[in-house]
Amino acid sequence: MTARLRMTRAERSEQTRAELVEAARTVFLRRGFHGASLDEISAEAGYTTGAVYSRFGGKDELFLAVVDDHLERRTRLYADAAEDAGDFESAHREIMRAAIAVGREEPRWTPLLMEFWTHAARDDELRAAVAERNQRNLDASAQLQEAVADRHGTTLLRSPQEMQRAVTAMARGLSLERQIVPDAGLEALFEDCVIALLRAFTEPRSTE
Amino acid sequence: MTARLRMTRAERSEQTRAELVEAARTVFLRRGFHGASLDEISAEAGYTTGAVYSRFGGKDELFLAVVDDHLERRTRLYADAAEDAGDFESAHREIMRAAIAVGREEPRWTPLLMEFWTHAARDDELRAAVAERNQRNLDASAQLQEAVADRHGTTLLRSPQEMQRAVTAMARGLSLERQIVPDAGLEALFEDCVIALLRAFTEPRSTE
DNA sequence: TGTACATCAGTGAACGCGCGTTCACTGATGTAC
């Protein structure tokens, strides 16, 4: 594998941390939050259980690290997807296409995240940690949407946060359903609904 | 409590079953599916753990009974809500009002159901059982929506199943978010989005 | 109506298991001189 002997302590522990997060992501997706054991995760990364406690506060904190990593990647992905589109609506079609593609690759991400949310809702401190990440994610999406609207001369009739919440809610609801009823029609339905919502909540900017 | 001595065996076991389902509903809502123990549930109903195994196949089957009970009630509730409305859109507003009201009373129902779905997704037999109930529920909602559309001379541009799926997905997504970020604005947002979707996917029937 | 036996709803204790967390320890890295 990677050479371990030449690394400083800081490099070494940072690498361990990253490997554990990556393994945790894999195993959490495979087994769900409750179903995944720290044994399996640490073994997947080539360590023992104690390593998790050396780098993280416990199972919850490890999961939060997975979430942070995930949100960063997704934020970049969507920003890139919107980059080259010619108008407001097709920018959103590109974002949706990207969202649908990653949804196919990792259909269990949304159920996993929602499973964790439900777990976190019962613990004040953990819920706050989740809420903060949710807000960060919402702000990033809203900022992207505003930028896209600006770039293509579109006026939002609702705050971008609200629009993002609605779209995300629908995406999550459909992802959850898909795990019970795999159905390709859900993706097309999702696209049509989002376009309908966008049209209802935006208008071309008057050139004044 | 209720007199136990005069009951036949069938009545007795039916009552036990109903009491267990009711207690299970309470405790599942309180603790979540994974967090609830059969000990707490049976104690809540005034029995011991074994009683659950006398009436049900196990924890999963008990939960399915809770779901069946729940879906029956909700189906009736929504049908009643739509009863007296004057037109298509206000019928849907009434249904939404009813949905929002029960959502306030039992904000944990949706997260609970989704937690179970995610659990069930990992077991083929259980997933089939959940899928069947989901389909039953979808058919009932779709039938109601078609009846409402018919009654008020409205043409659906999409199958009522698809429209229900979209609306339900959004409702679920927002319910899940609410457990992390309690926010009354979500309810108003939900209403507006559903109305926007209805308008996009229906048109007044031409009187020909 | 009464008696003897069969059935079975619900009991309650025990089983078996897996998991998150802890902690004394090891050996490689870092530091002081």
Add this chain to the structure above:
DNA sequence: TGTACATCAGTGAACGCGCGTTCACTGATGTAC
């Protein structure tokens, strides 16, 4: 460059706990005669 000590990342075994499920048993209900 070398030596002696300090630090600390990761080990690995044990702990403690709770839970779903099983099962021999009890006593009330049901049945046959």
